[in-house]
Amino acid sequence: xxxxxxxxxPAPVPDPAEARGAVAGYLGGIRDVVVLEMKxxxxxxxxxxxxxxxxxxxxxxxxxxxxxxxxxxxxRNSMPVPDGTPQPDGPGSAIFEVVLAFVLLFALLVxxxxxxxxxxxxxxxxxxxxxxxxxxxxxxxxWGKFCAAWLAAIAFLAASSPxxxxxxxxxxxxxxxxxxxxxxxxxxxxxxxxxxxGISALAGRPLFSIVVTYLTVAALVVGxxxxxxxxxxxxxxxxxANQAQYKAVEYVPGGSPAxxxxxxxxxxxxxEHDVLxxxxxxxxxxxxxxxxxxxxxxxxxxxxSPYYYSGGMIENISQGARAAxxxxxxxxxxxxxxxxxxxxxxxxxxxxxxxxLQLGLAGLxxxxxxxxxxxxxxxxxxxxxxx
Amino acid sequence: xxxxxxxxxxxAPLASGVSAVGVxxxxxxxxxxxxxxxxxxAGQVTALIGPNGAxxxxxxxxxxxxxxxxxxxxxxxxxxxxxxxxxxxxxLGWMPDxxxxxxxxxxxxxxxxxxxxxxxxxxxIDARVAELLAxxxxxxxxxxxxRVLSKGQQQRxxxxxxxxHDPSVLLLDEPAAGLDPGSRVELRTLLRNLAAAGxxxxxxxxxxxxxxxxxxxxxxxxxxxxxxxxxxxxxAQQGRRYAITAxxxxxxxxxxxxxxxxxxxxxxxxxxxxLMLSHDDGAxxxxxxxxxxxxxxxxxxxxxGALEETYMSLETERK
Numbered sequence: 001x002x003x004x005x006x007x008x009x010p011a012p013v014p015d016p017a018e019a020r021g022a023v024a025g026y027l028g029g030i031r032d033v034v035v036l037e038m039k040x041x042x043x044x045x046x047x048x049x050x051x052x053x054x055x056x057x058x059x060x061x062x063x064x065x066x067x068x069x070x071x072x073x074x075x076r077n078s079m080p081v082p083d084g085t086p087q088p089d090g091p092g093s094a095i096f097e098v099v100l101a102f103v104l105l106f107a108l109l110v111x112x113x114x115x116x117x118x119x120x121x122x123x124x125x126x127x128x129x130x131x132x133x134x135x136x137x138x139x140x141x142x143w144g145k146f147c148a149a150w151l152a153a154i155a156f157l158a159a160s161s162p163x164x165x166x167x168x169x170x171x172x173x174x175x176x177x178x179x180x181x182x183x184x185x186x187x188x189x190x191x192x193x194x195x196x197x198g199i200s201a202l203a204g205r206p207l208f209s210i211v212v213t214y215l216t217v218a219a220l221v222v223g224x225x226x227x228x229x230x231x232x233x234x235x236x237x238x239x240x241a242n243q244a245q246y247k248a249v250e251y252v253p254g255g256s257p258a259x260x261x262x263x264x265x266x267x268x269x270x271x272e273h274d275v276l277x278x279x280x281x282x283x284x285x286x287x288x289x290x291x292x293x294x295x296x297x298x299x300x301x302x303x304x305s306p307y308y309y310s311g312g313m314i315e316n317i318s319q320g321a322r323a324a325x326x327x328x329x330x331x332x333x334x335x336x337x338x339x340x341x342x343x344x345x346x347x348x349x350x351x352x353x354x355x356x357l358q359l360g361l362a363g364l365x366x367x368x369x370x371x372x373x374x375x376x377x378x379x380x381x382x383x384x385x386x387x
Numbered sequence: 388x389x390x391x392x393x394x395x396x397x398x399a400p401l402a403s404g405v406s407a408v409g410v411x412x413x414x415x416x417x418x419x420x421x422x423x424x425x426x427x428x429a430g431q432v433t434a435l436i437g438p439n440g441a442x443x444x445x446x447x448x449x450x451x452x453x454x455x456x457x458x459x460x461x462x463x464x465x466x467x468x469x470x471x472x473x474x475x476x477x478x479l480g481w482m483p484d485x486x487x488x489x490x491x492x493x494x495x496x497x498x499x500x501x502x503x504x505x506x507x508x509x510x511x512i513d514a515r516v517a518e519l520l521a522x523x524x525x526x527x528x529x530x531x532x533x534r535v536l537s538k539g540q541q542q543r544x545x546x547x548x549x550x551x552h553d554p555s556v557l558l559l560d561e562p563a564a565g566l567d568p569g570s571r572v573e574l575r576t577l578l579r580n581l582a583a584a585g586x587x588x589x590x591x592x593x594x595x596x597x598x599x600x601x602x603x604x605x606x607x608x609x610x611x612x613x614x615x616x617x618x619x620x621x622x623a624q625q626g627r628r629y630a631i632t633a634x635x636x637x638x639x640x641x642x643x644x645x646x647x648x649x650x651x652x653x654x655x656x657x658x659x660x661x662l663m664l665s666h667d668d669g670a671x672x673x674x675x676x677x678x679x680x681x682x683x684x685x686x687x688x689x690x691x692g693a694l695e696e697t698y699m700s701l702e703t704e705r706k
Contacts, residue, residue, distance in 0.1 A: 025506065032503045036489065043491035043532075126487025130548070133451055133481050134504035135473055376455035376469050380414065386453050 029136050033144020034151070037118075041152055054106060055159045058099060062163045065098045066170075096167035097313045100181055103160045104293055107189050108221060110156055112213035115149035115196030117206035119369065124206060129386055138373035142366060146197045153189040157182060177297060184293045191289075191358045192217060198365025201372050220358070224288040228324070231281035237328075240270040244333040266334035279327030286354030291321045295351035321350045402465045403429040404587035405450050405556045410459030412445055419445040421611040422459070427589045427604075429555070432582045434602035435591040436698060442611040443591045444484055447560050450589065451481040463556055477505070480554035484561045484591075486541050490534035494525050494544050497533060498551055505552040519547040522577070524570075538565040546574070556587045563594055575601050599692035607701055614701050622693035626665040629673075630690035632658065634683035642680050646673070653690075661690050 041047055119142070122128035131141050164178045196213040203209035244264040285291055294317035323331050325348060333340055377386055406426035412419050420442040427433035437443050448454040449461050452468035452475050461468055468475040489497055498516040507515065520529045523543040528536060536544060542565050549557060559578075563571050578601050582588050592598055598605065599619065607615040633639035636658045643650050643660065653659035664670045674687050691699065 029504070029506075032500060036492070036500045039496065040489050040491045122487075126483060126485035127489060128487075129453055129483060130487050130501070131504065132453060133476060133479070134501065135476055135506055136504050375453045375472070376449070377453065378455045386448055 026137075026140060029140035030144045030147065033131070033136065033141060034148045037145060037148030038151065041148065047152070050110070051156065051159055054110070054156055058102060058106070058160045058163050061102050062095060062099055062166065065095045069094050093167075093172040093312050095170060096164060096173055096177065096181075099160070099163045099167060100185075100293070101290070101313070103157065103164070104185060104188065104289060106160075107153065107156060107185055108192060108217050108289060111149070111153045111189050111192035112196045112210060112217060114152045115146070115193040116200050116210040116213035118145040118149055118197045119201040119373070120203055120209055121200070121206045123385075132373065132375045132386075138370050138375075141373060142197065142201065142370050146193055146366070149193040149197060150186075150190050153193055154186055157185050157189065180297050181293065184296045187355065188289045188293060188358075191355075191362045194359075194362030194366050198362065198367075198369040201369025202365070220287055220289055224284050224286075224291075228281055228284040231284055232276050232278055235277040235280045237275055237277040238272045239275045239328045239332055239335050240337075241273050241332055241334045242266050242270050242337050243268040264333065264339065266337050266339055270337055273332065275328035275332055277327050278324040279329075282321070282325040282327070282350060283353060283357060285321050285324055286350045287357055288354070289358070291317060292351045292354040292358065294318045295321055295349055295354070318350075322348060325350045325353075403555070404431075405463050405558070405589065406461070407446065407450060407456075408460045410446070410449055410456040410461060412449060412454060412456050418611050420449070420456075423608060423611065424613045424616070425450075425606050425608075426616075427556075427587045429587045430582055430585050431603040432578055432588040432590060432601050434598040434605040434694065435589055435608065436593075436595065436598070436605055436694060437608035437614075438702075441608045443608060444560055445611075446608070447481070447558050447589070447591060451479060451558050452476060453481075477552065478555045480549035480552070480557045482545050482549040482557075482559045482562055484564075486538070486545060488533040488536070488541055488544065491532055493530045493532055494520065494536065494547075495529040497544065498547060501548050501551045507552060515551065519550060522550075523547045524573070539567055539570060542566055543570065546577075554586070556589075557581060558589045560591050561593070562590060563592055563597060571597065595695040595698055596692040598694050602694070605694050605697070607697060609701065615697065617697065619693060622697050624666070625693075625696065626663055627693055627696045628661050628690040629664050629670055629688065630659050630661045631677070631687050632660075632685045633677075634685060636660070639677070639682050639684075642677060642682055646676065648673075659686075 119128065122131070128141075132138075136144075161178070161182060164181065167173065168175060168178050192213075195216055196209070199213050199216070200206070200209040203212060243266070245267050246264045294314045297314055297318075299312070299315045299318070329335055331340060375386075380386060404427050408424055409422050410425075411421050411423070423442065423446055425435070425446060435443050435446065445454065449456050450463070452461075452463070452472055455469055463475045464478050466475050466478075489500075492500070495516055498519060499512055502512045502515060503509075517526075517529075520526050523546055525536075525540060525543055525547065528540060533541065533544065542562070546559070546562060549559070557578075562578075563574060566574060575597070578588050578590065582603070590598065590601065602619060604616070604618045605622065606613060607617075630653055631639060632653075639660060640650075643662070648662055650660045650662035653661045664673065670687075674684065677684050677687075
């Protein structure tokens with residue numbers, strides 16, 4: 001074995017080939033940790049059972065959604081319909097939305113189980129110190145654990161992709177929808193895995209870190225909505241606006257015409273109106289994984305269509321979130337005397353902010369976890385042993 | 388490699404082998420290790436001896452570059468683990484007291500992964516792993532999941548894992564625990580061979596009689612402090628307790644009293660007496676005297692190992 005010794009003296013000039021070798025070595029170490037973790041995971045039967053249950057449940061949800069849609073169509077077709085009523089897009093978009101929401105829910109539930117005992121489980125089993133005493137760096141151990149947890153979670157997403165593809169085949173959607181939604185699901189799962197691995201490196205006991213990770217997921221999904229709802233009450237403000245004069249809208253049976261132009265004009269002097277300045281707390285909403293995923297998925301522009309279309313769930317979540325981000329300046333009728341676009345005009349997306357906040361949280365936890373894996377260790381978490 | 392002489396009194400770190408000078412480490416309010424000195428020169432087996440909770444494992448963790456001492460200096464082949472951890476780890480093999488195995492992996496896979504973590508050249512890994520599996524007699528279990536291995540087999544796997552990268556310093560925390568007698572003999576031979584190959588071997592154990600056979604030197608620790616550091620020769624020099632049994636205990640007792648020797652009745656199952664003898668020559672002379680005096684001596688031998696003698700004397704001093 002070659003004995004390498006760092007010699008004191010002038011710092012060596014970094015050689016590009018050497019730097020490449022160092023990067024390859026670093027990544028190789030991560031890969032080796034992933035190989036170890038995956039071998040350990042893939043050989044446990046529980047994992048396959050969970051995957052099987054997951055597949056079955058999503059198949060059931062898809063089948064029920066499809067059956068439900070068919071039943072409602074039968075009822076609809078049995079009634080006389082006046083000419084000009086738009087035909088719905090087909091079952092594709094409805095199934096897609098339900099399956100997507102379901103897959104995200106399950107992914108949020110599965111990811112902590114796959115990640116939140118990655119480090120302290122090894123510590124309890126006495127295998128962490130064995131890794132730490134090798135040439136692996138804390139970063140390699142942590143990234144390896146993270147990648148293994150993420151890959152396992154991605155296997156679950158892969159198991160659900162047939163149903164998303166099925167939804168596309170039923171019509172109404174493009175393959176791009178599936179691609180974007182799968183990418184966003186994978187990113188959300190990565191965020192949860194990062195949070196889980198980070199917490200597992202910080203907490204002493206696996207049970208504790210798993211519970212804390214689930215609570216964090218609950219805080220992101222439910223807590224963000226509650227916080228937004230409560231926070232909005234504290235954002236009382238005023239805005240200068242004048243009077244909106246609404247035009248008469250022609251009644252069309254079976255659906256209302258999409259207002260290509262907003263159906264009002266702004267007249268009169270600017271007066272202070274009490275409003276809720278939702279843009280100040282929109283970031284809370286952005287933390288929600290559902291908001292991030294829904295907002296990132298593109299939906300068709302329907303401005304040109306002659307009829308107002310009641311958008312799907314994804315579209316509504318996205319538009320609602322974007323309206324919160326725009327605040328009264330962008331949504332209040334006749335704010336600053338300007339006519340506000342009515343529909344599908346909230347073009348500033350919220351998901352980049354949400355994703356940045358989520359990645360920031362996961363990154364912070366991973367960084368803290370990375371610090372706690374440093375050896376020789378100065379401080380140990382209370383009640384933990386290094387080996 | 389030349390066998391380093393154990394210096395009389397050192398405060399300077401060893402250039403080869405592993406040493407700790409004045410190290411302290413506390414966990415919260417518990418002082419696990421307080422100003423401990425330890426050295427294990429290359430080419431020798433050094434025993435680390437002390438009662439439960441004496442700080443042995445904490446000291447080994449500091450030597451193994453896993454724990455940073457609050458104060459004091461640890462060196463491995465003259466290198467500081469905190470400054471140069473990669474170089475230190477390349478030289479260091481550590482076998483923990485807790486058995487950590489990846490249960491779903493086979494013994495062979497575990498060793499291959501560890502070899503990769505040490506960045507051994509990929510082409511040599513398979514041969515090296517096969518060699519180690521043969522060394523610890525796990526060849527026939529090589530492709531079984533680690534969870535089916537018995538405790539002793541896992542212990543041997545753990546030893547093989549510590550040896551994967553051919554370290555120059557070997558730290559073994561209770562390596563003999565759970566081993567069957569045959570494996571203990573093999574472990575003894577293996578450790579002697581490693582020391583003969585110039586490696587510094589540190590063994591912590593409770594089984595003192597066994598350490599007599601393996602160790603060149605011993606460091607006694609208690610309550611987080613180094614109590615005594617001695618070589619086996621020194622331990623043997625200090626005299627040890629012998630146990631004698633005879634067919635007629637009364638005659639034996641009479642003869643010993645006649646010779647002016649102080650003795651006490653033994654605590655064993657058979658009626659025996661034990662007494663302190665300062666050196667082996669004295670023991671031989673006493674046995675000859677007893678036999679020529681017509682005492683039917685049934686057994687005559689050391690009642691305890693040399694290290695055990697030191698250990699027990701330290702225990703008594705403490706009380």
